[in-house]
Amino acid sequence: MAIEGAELVKAAALLGAGLSMGLGAIGPGVGEGMAAAKACEAIGQNPKEAGLLTRTMLVGQAVAESTGIYSLVIALLLLFVV
Amino acid sequence: MTLLGLDNLTLTQTAAYVGGAAAMGLGAIGAATGEGFTASRASEAIARSEEHAGDIIKNMLVGQAISESASIFSLVIAILLLFMDISDPGIVKAASLLAAGLCMGFGAIGSGVGAGLPAGRSCLAIARQPAVSGRITTNMLIGTAVCQTPAIFAMVVALILLFKSAGGIAAFPTSAALIGAGLSTGLAAIGSGYGGGMAAGASCEGVARQPETTTAVTTTMLVGQAVAQTPSVFGLLVSFVLMFRSFPESTALSASVGLLSAGLCMGLGGIGPGIGNGMTAEGAVRWVARRVDYSGDLMRLMLVGQAVSQSTAIYAMVVSLVLIFVV
Numbered sequence: 509m510a511i512e513g514a515e516l517v518k519a520a521a522l523l524g525a526g527l528s529m530g531l532g533a534i535g536p537g538v539g540e541g542m543a544a545a546k547a548c549e550a551i552g553q554n555p556k557e558a559g560l561l562t563r564t565m566l567v568g569q570a571v572a573e574s575t576g577i578y579s580l581v582i583a584l585l586l587l588f589v590v
Numbered sequence: 591m592t593l594l595g596l597d598n599l600t601l602t603q604t605a606a607y608v609g610g611a612a613a614m615g616l617g618a619i620g621a622a623t624g625e626g627f628t629a630s631r632a633s634e635a636i637a638r639s640e641e642h643a644g645d646i647i648k649n650m651l652v653g654q655a656i657s658e659s660a661s662i663f664s665l666v667i668a669i670l671l672l673f674m675d676i677s678d679p680g681i682v683k684a685a686s687l688l689a690a691g692l693c694m695g696f697g698a699i700g701s702g703v704g705a706g707l708p709a710g711r712s713c714l715a716i717a718r719q720p721a722v723s724g725r726i727t728t729n730m731l732i733g734t735a736v737c738q739t740p741a742i743f744a745m746v747v748a749l750i751l752l753f754k755s756a757g758g759i760a761a762f763p764t765s766a767a768l769i770g771a772g773l774s775t776g777l778a779a780i781g782s783g784y785g786g787g788m789a790a791g792a793s794c795e796g797v798a799r800q801p802e803t804t805t806a807v808t809t810t811m812l813v814g815q816a817v818a819q820t821p822s823v824f825g826l827l828v829s830f831v832l833m834f835r836s837f838p839e840s841t842a843l844s845a846s847v848g849l850l851s852a853g854l855c856m857g858l859g860g861i862g863p864g865i866g867n868g869m870t871a872e873g874a875v876r877w878v879a880r881r882v883d884y885s886g887d888l889m890r891l892m893l894v895g896q897a898v899s900q901s902t903a904i905y906a907m908v909v910s911l912v913l914i915f916v917v
Contacts, residue, residue, distance in 0.1 A: 519847035526851030529909040530858030533902035541866020544895020545873030552877030569898045576902040
C-alpha cells in the first residue's frame with residue numbers, strides 16, 4: 509500500500525509521542541526512587557530531622573521530575589500541536 | 591489482504607514460531623540471572639558458616655525454584671505457540687501470537703531477576719543468624735511470591751492473546767493494538783518484578799539483623815512491594831483496553847502506529863517507576879529493621895517518595911490512553 513507523506517508524518521508523531529513519554533519515564537522513576545531510599549536512610553540515622561529530610565527529598569525529587577515533565581510536554585506537543 | 595506476499599497460514603505459523611522463540615529466549619534471561627545470583631550468595635554464605643550448609647542449601651533451592659517459575663511460564667507459552675492448532679489464520683492471529691510470545695518473554699525478565707535477590711540475600715542472612723533460619727526462609731518465600739505477580743500478569747495476557755478469536759476482524763488497526771497490548775504488560779513487568787525483589791532482599795537481611803522486628807519489616811516490605819507492583823497493573827490495564835476494545839477498520843498508517851505506540855509508551859514508562867519504587871522500599875525496609883521505633887515515620891516517607899516516583903508511570907498511562915481514545 510502506498511503511504512502518503514502527511515500520513516507518514518502523523519504516524520511518526522504518534523510513535524514519537526509514545527517513545528518520548530515511555531523512555532522519558534525511566535530515568536525520573538529510578539532517580540526519584542533512589543532519592544527516597546536515601547531519605548529513608550537519613551531518617552533512620554537522624555529521626556529528629558524528619559521534617560527537613562522530607563522537604564529536602566521532595567525538592568530533589570521535584571527537580572528529577574522535571575525531565576519526566578519535559579517528556580510529557582514533548583509527547584503532548586507531538587500529539588496535539590505538530 | 592496478505593502481508594509480505596505470504597498466505598495466511600504461513601504468516602500465522604511464522605509468527606507463532608517467532609513468538610515462541612521470543613517467549614523462551616527472553617524469558618530465560620531473568621530466571622537464569624536471578625538463580626545465578628542466588629547460588630553465588632549461597633556459596634558466600636556457606637564459606638562464612640559451613641556448619642549451616644544444610645539450611646543454606648535448602649533455602650537456596652527453594653528460592654531458586656520460585657525464581658524459576660517465571661521461566662516455566664515462558665516455557666509453557668512457548669510450547670503452546672509451537673504446537674497449538676491455528677483455527678483462524680490471518681494477519682490478526684499472527685499479530686496476536688507474536689504479541690503473546692513477546693509479552694511472556696519480556697514479562698519473565700523482571701520477576702526472574704527480582705526473585706533471585708531475596709533468595710540470595712536470605713542465604714547470607716541465614717549464615718549471619720542461623721537461629722532464625724525458619725523465619726528468614728518464610729519471609730523470603732512471601733517476598734519472592736509477590737515478585738512473581740508481574741510474570742503472572744504477563745502469562746494471563748499471553749494466554750488471552752493465544753486464545754483470542756481473530757475471525758472476521760479487520761486486519762488493521764486491531765493487529766497493531768494486539769502487539770501493543772503484549773508490549774505494554776510485558777515491558778512494564780520488568781520494573782515491577784525487579785523492584786519487588788529489591789524490597790524483599792532488604793527484608794531478609796533485616797530479619798537476620800533484628801529478628802524481633804520481623805513483623806514490622808515484613809509489613810513494610812509488603813506495602814512497598816504492593817506500590818512497586820502498580821506500574822505493572824497500569825500495564826495490564828492498558829493491555830486490556832487494547833485487547834478488548836473494538837477499533838473501527840482503518841488502513842491508515844497512523845491509526846495502527848498510534849495503538850502500537852500506546853502499548854510501547856506504557857510498557858517502557860512502567861520500567862523506571864517499578865525499579866524506583868523498589869529502591870525506596872528497600873531503603874525503608876532496611877531502616878525499619880534498624881530503627882523499628884521509627885517505623886511509622888519511615889513508612890510515611892516511603893509512601894510519599896514512592897508516590898512521587900510513581901508520577902511518571904501515571905504520565906505514561908495518560909499518554910497511552912490519549913493515544914488510544916483521543917488521537
